[in-house]
Amino acid sequence: MTFLLQSTEERARAFAPVFARDLPEVPFVTDASAVDPAEVRFLMGWVFPEDLATRYPNLELVLSTGAGIDQVVNAPLPPNAKLVRMVESGVTTLVRDYCVMSTLALHRELIDYQAQQREKLWQARSFTWPDQRKISVMGLGEMGRATLEALRPFGFTLAGWSRSPREIEGVTCHHGAAGLDAMLEGTDILICLLPLTEETRHILNADLFAKLPRGAGLVQAGRGGHLNQPDLIAALDSGQMGGAFIDVADPEPLPETDPMWSHPRIVLTPHIAGNTRADTAAEATVQNIRRYLTGEPPLGLVDRSLGY
CATH class of the missing domain: 3.40.50.720 (NAD(P)-binding Rossmann-like Domain)
Structure with a gap:
């Protein structure tokens, strides 16, 4: 039950200690080649591979690093996977x-x-x-x-x-x-x-x-x-x-x-109105996965039929 983060080094440095401290039971990985794709249950990124559903067949949550999800809302996902946008204070x-x-x-x-x-x-x-x-x-x-x-x-x-x-x-x-x-x-x-x-x-x-x-x-x-x-x-x-x-x-x-x-x-201005803050995003992501694991809906859960 692995969490795979595909993002910047800055975000990875902020996420790793939060996962180690608050969600140690879920392995945290940033190198896709270092993990069996079948073990990946939670995937976070901004741009996702076109073969998402076949590459990671056991995905449960696909999480966007940003508040926008139009770049992935129409992507083919595994049947049981849910799409989650970023909701964090930063x-x-x-x-x-x-x-x-x-x-x-x-x-x-x-x-x-x-x-x-x-x-x-x-x-x-x-x-x-x-x-x-x-x-x-x-x-x-x-x-x-x-x-x-x-x-x-x-x-x-x-x-x-x-x-x-x-x-x-x-x-x-x-x-x-x-x-x-x-x-x-x-x-x-x-x-x-x-x-x-x-x-x-x-x-x-x-x-x-x-x-x-x-x-x-x-x-x-x-x-x-x-x-x-x-x-x-x-x-x-x-x-x-x-x-x-x-x-x-x-x-x-x-x-x-x-x-x-x-x-x-x-x-x-060059798309700078908002930017996800790494430390608060890490805490929000851990809380969201905990919610999911305990049967609660994640914050930012996307209704794909509506597109948001």
Whole structure:
């Protein structure tokens, strides 16, 4: 009953002592060639081999090193294997902070002030108070809820949207297709933290942008496949969208000729909004395997029929 980690040396150094201390009954291995594939019950990585099901026929848990699982959700798994995404405090904290930073920058019109700085123009812009801004989050999982909680003290009007109904104190929650249109109405800054599924691919498109108030801002920290990039460029050029913080793209890295590199109303970051923290991920993984071994469902268990 072996746990095989296929990841970085840094992560391996963090995981090994935690497994030795807290889960000594499960052998911890990082070298696939050093273990009989039939003994591997738990496999963790980011990119998995195409012959996963035949190479490791006795897998019980396939664990992603990150919160995203679209790279493996459609992979063939052994019949009884379950897919688990990473749920740990480190990545949630980073994504939350990125979204708060980007929201405040859009709220205080930092993109416009940077343009004025380049023009050596010392001029105050009109103020909009937080209670005059509606901030909406697409995706009310752990990261979406953490982001909304962090934004609450600023006094914004908060809304959220998810596939199924949710209740969050102080947040107007919407769900389903009709709910999305209702949330977009009046949304000044839209934050995307959705999982990537066939239903959410290119959800950030011209039709959606047109339903936002003119000059709205976008924070895209979900997955690259959510965004129709030419539609965003067109919406920014027309003034329908006022500015965007973009952390994920498709493909990654972007080609040198992609207009997002140089667009004056885009702040582009190289997929750094979140990153799994090795030490807290090790503790979360050990706790999850213990849950599984005692008959409890692992945290982050993926419903493959839904894609998240």
